[in-house]
Amino acid sequence: MIQGRIHRLRHDPRRTGWGKEIGEPLNYTFQFGTVMDHFPDLLAGAALTIRLSALTMVFGLAIGMACAVAKAYGLRPLRWLATSYIELIRNTPFLIQLYFVFFALPHLGVRLSPNNSALLAMVINLGAYSAEIIRAGVESIPHGQIEAGRALGLRPIQIVRFLILFPALKAVYPALTSQFILVLLGSSIVSAIAADELTAVANTINSQTFRSFEIYTVVTLMYVVIVFGFRAIFTSIYAFAFARRG
Amino acid sequence: MRGIMKSVLAMAAMVIVSLSAAPAEAQTVDEIIKRGKVVIAIDTTVPPYGMLDTNNQPTGIDVEVANLIGKNLKVPVELVTVNSPGRIPALLSNRVDMVVAIFSITAERALQVSFSIPYAGQSAVLIAPKTANIKGPDDLKSLKVGVTRGALEDGALTQMNPAGMNLLRFDDGTSVAQAMLSGQIDAMGGGDYGEIYLRKGAKGEEYEQKFPLRAAHFGIGIRRGNPDLLQWLNTFVYQIKNSGDLDAISRKFRNGQPMIPLPVF
């Protein structure tokens, strides 16, 4: 095998670039071209990653807001319920929550497809984390503000929306968007239940071509690009929604 | 400062130890014997070839063959658990000397590893509940079919590519089995013999083979460029076939059936 390698180095000049072999004195030749052949599949996987993450952020945020308000202003049983949910989710791994939704729920009569199971598990997970983050923001709202709102004759819905949630979200925006990024990164775990997002596609290509280093490097870079993209979007949302008003 | 130094040293020690412990670079039979043990990769999620017994210890046809290898080399066996996609990397990285883990012999894999003559064989088949009416690939339309990523059934179904089938690839046999039992998939690719036939699903379904996907034989995998070890392994397989040891192992784990006739190459 070593002889074969020397033979190749002597007769084939080194070339670089996509799809060409880069001869190396390691026991391996890089072939990024193989990965690039599968790029459409990788893009499809990335699209699902983004879709799942975006949907999770919307629904998870809604649950988080509801729980935060419940914990801050609700009656004792409601507070206890919210706390139990939050503590249970935050102290168990996402993988186990995912396994439970996909493998155990059918046993209890609820059967969801891999993609839907993934979405449900991610939403439940984000709901708990964002609840804690938003609650910190909600609790930092001075009571005087709410009383002022009542004095001005605002309806409870208006008070909650404008005087509680809006300022709270603005205050905890960095922590919240950090959590959203973690949702995006955590979406790679749903490959374990055969939801065909980006990591699952990478694994499949790997099992067919065995070009592990090339595939996982390319996919890692894709995740970094997606994350930076979301971070930019979040920054723009902040400028648009929060920075202009009080 | 002392605490930090201790952590750094501990970390470095850990890395060094795990990188240097018992290197498995032995290329010939003599080197293995001289080193004093043989390191063999197995998969414990594929009954009856590899599984865990009531004491959580590995057992099964592959495990018994691996132990016989050690017995014939007169060295102790160190078993390393890998999953299906991890078999070839375990060999190529010198982590193990050989792989005995339902390693189907294919020409494509032979580009990266060498196979001994077969010591066992199995058909990859499509498995589904008894009540499902599936006679051939065309009946898989709009069904969710689960396979272990990179396994024989994955290759076969991907190549067949029946119209309208939704192929779900899981990381290991455990996940596929769990998906089948909980009804998350309508059918699965698997072996013609296995535990799934004995289990009942979440709704009490029982499972059976529907149609064969591909026949395969399992060989012992080793790194390429190792003719000495390969020759020994072929001799070893010939012997356990001839002496009846292989049949005995098969009877133990496959409900009294002897090993199927195996080709040689």
Next chain:
Amino acid sequence: MLRTFTLNEVWILVLAARWTIALSLAAFAGGGTVGFVLAIARISPFRALRYIASGYIQFVQAIPGLMLLLLFYYGLNLFGIRIDAWTAAVLAFTLSTSAFLAEIWRGCLQAVPAGQWDAARSLGLNFPKTLILVIIPQAVRMALPPTVGYMVQVVKGTSLAALIGFTELAKAGAQINTITFEPVLVFGTVAGIYFLICWPLSLLSGYLERQLKVGHVNIQAM
């Protein structure tokens, strides 16, 4: 091997949890060491060092933990670097833990009032001495709650090692489930064991935060 889910199986899961704890400690030891160096680099007076550390942290924090695992386990293997699931897991977790701890600790170091730096300089202390004698002792107090809180994430993160075939608690649970097929009981027990490990840490973190009366440095994770 049809078994029912009995206390024997529960015990097997408890034993598997040892590996979870071992992985967590290894990740924290490694990640803590590297993270400490990075945090110092992030506040050092050398701009190049600051940018390199910042870039590294931003980059690593944008990679899914599972991806790091797969890169180390499968990617390095083909370089002939001998790596098994345990080593790959320790290296990958060390990498990601270092980035997150570096951020937490940097925040705490920077939260020490600027006046402390000035006072140290006027006393003639150079950068290393200032750090060791003045800044770090004060930052440690602030760092304790979020660091303990992050340990919870580390413990939960070890469950990913199951996806490269390492038999810690999550993988043991999956295996037991195929043997007994009681997913509700099995994964319920697995979740319970994780909860028993993580919840006390969470409570401790909250307790420390209240006792030390410091601000909330909020780093969450999955």
